[in-house]
Amino acid sequence: MDSLAEPIDPRARRQRQAKLVLSVALASFGLWLSATFLPALIWAAIIGIAIDPLYTRAECRWPGGRKALLPATATLLIALLVLAPLALGIIEAAREAHVLIEWWANVRANGVPEPEILKHLPMANEMSVWWQQNLGTPEAAQQFHAFRTSMLLQHSQLVGKGLIHRAVVFTFTLIALFFLLRDRDLLVAQLRTAAARVFGPSGGRIGHQLILSVRGTIDGLVLVGIAEGAVMAIVYLIAGVPHPLLLGTLTAVAAMIPFGAAVLFGVASALLVGAGSIGWAIAVFAIGMVVVAIADHVFRPVLIGSATRLPFLWVLIGILGGVETLGLLGLFVGPAAMATLILLWRDYFADGIIDGLVQPVSPCDPPPPDCD
Incomplete structure (x- = not known):
């Protein structure tokens, strides 16, 4: 006969509850103090x-x-x-x-x-x-x-x-x-322990996905943006745009935001139009749009999507939504948050598929037999 479980000491239960309340209160107060x-x-x-x-x-x-x-x-x-x-x-x-x-x-x-x-x-x-x-x-x-x-x-x-x-x-x-x-090694060990206690076995995968998402976003936004700025700085120099190095640097910064580089192309074209170089103005804007199209539709989906394992639509939503909500910081936080959300979503439904709760259905599958 199994032995009955020992009753929980009411005093120990009150102590745990008080500790939990105190921890939540101190954590909230600490976040409030450090919000800036x-x-x-x-x-x-x-x-x-x-x-x-x-x-x-x-x-x-x-x-x-x-x-x-x-x-x-x-x-x-x-x-x-x-x-x-x-x-x-x-x-x-x-x-x-x-x-x-x-x-x-x-x-x-x-x-x-x-x-x-x-x-x-x-x-x-x-x-x-x-x-x-x-x-x-x-x-x-x-x-x-x-x-x-x-x-x-x-x-x-x-x-x-x-x-x-x-x-x-x-x-x-x-x-x-x-x-x-x-203190990187100590912090990483503490975060791994906390993730394992809070999320269980999937805590390590969530942290790993966050890291990959941040790195992929940086590669897709920062590195590609710098490459766009370098290419356009050469174009500005050849076309005779004033201050090509400075304008190329600004283009690199603007190119980190989707469709942001087009504003700098317009500024460069306007400067050329004001100088009477209409042909070069059209050429600079056209070349710039081609560079942006290649970067946004070829390199960025590969770099960001492969790291975050997100469709480019969700990558774009994460980037633009993050910029609108958090400013420049949202460029990197948005895709990482979307990648983690999609990971949890996939894990949830993967468990459902394994348990037989969710059955994937293809439109090519034959219809189920008539119950009659």
């Missing part, structure tokens, strides 16, 4: 996952630098990788500041000169008259003075606060990345 810095922590985790293969090789080659040298070196390289293009843009903007000031003074004194392209468009006379009445004279150009000093000051304050906030988040991301790389 959660994006920085997520960015640090994404960067750590992205560079993990290279960092592992570096650890195997220089095992003595695991505690300080290698994490500091990797963090410094990431900082330079982000700050170098930003510094390039600031330098180029500073070089062109005097040109902008001279143009602004000329507009205030003489109005906006009529573009040469208007003379070759349909309804050229009507458009020329409209331009002279609205932009072509100093009196008409007075509408540019609508930007009041107070408005400019207000916008400058908003921009300044945004830059300060992003600088703080970026600095904290670098600090978090350093400690993440330094």
Whole structure:
């Protein structure tokens, strides 16, 4: 005869319940306190996952630098990788500041000169008259003075606060990345244990899928975007677009967002149209759209879809939905979240198929026999 189970001590049960309530309360309070810095922590985790293969090789080659040298070196390289293009843009903007000031003074004194392209468009006379009445004279150009000093000051304050906030988040991301790389082995072991306790045997597969999704997204978005920017920088240089290197860098950044590079193609084409190079403007935009079509329909589905095991439609939903909800961070979080959701969905119905709860039916299968 089986022995009866020992009754649970009411005192021990109350202690476990109190511990659970306290843990949930402290976890919620901790998330509330760190809400401002959660994006920085997520960015640090994404960067750590992205560079993990290279960092592992570096650890195997220089095992003595695991505690300080290698994490500091990797963090410094990431900082330079982000700050170098930003510094390039600031330098180029500073070089062109005097040109902008001279143009602004000329507009205030003489109005906006009529573009040469208007003379070759349909309804050229009507458009020329409209331009002279609205932009072509100093009196008409007075509408540019609508930007009041107070408005400019207000916008400058908003921009300044945004830059300060992003600088703080970026600095904290670098600090978090350093400690993440330094204590990587311990953190990975703790996460594996937690996943096994919460999700059971499938916890390891879920974590592995998250890592693959982040890496695949980075390969498909960042690397392909950089390749698009490099190709278009060469096209800009050949076509005579002003500042081809800077515009190519901006194109690479915009190309990380689906259909974002087309905006930069339009800017480059507009600059060429303003310079009178209509043929090159059309060629630049056409070449750019061909490059985007090849990248979005050939390389990105292979790189992202193979890693996330998602149809490209769900990849696109994850990317665009993530960008709309979380901004730039959503580029990488969105596809990873969609991949994990689809993995759980497939596991759930796979269990149903195995247990006989769900039977896949093909339209080519013969109909079931009539019960009559």
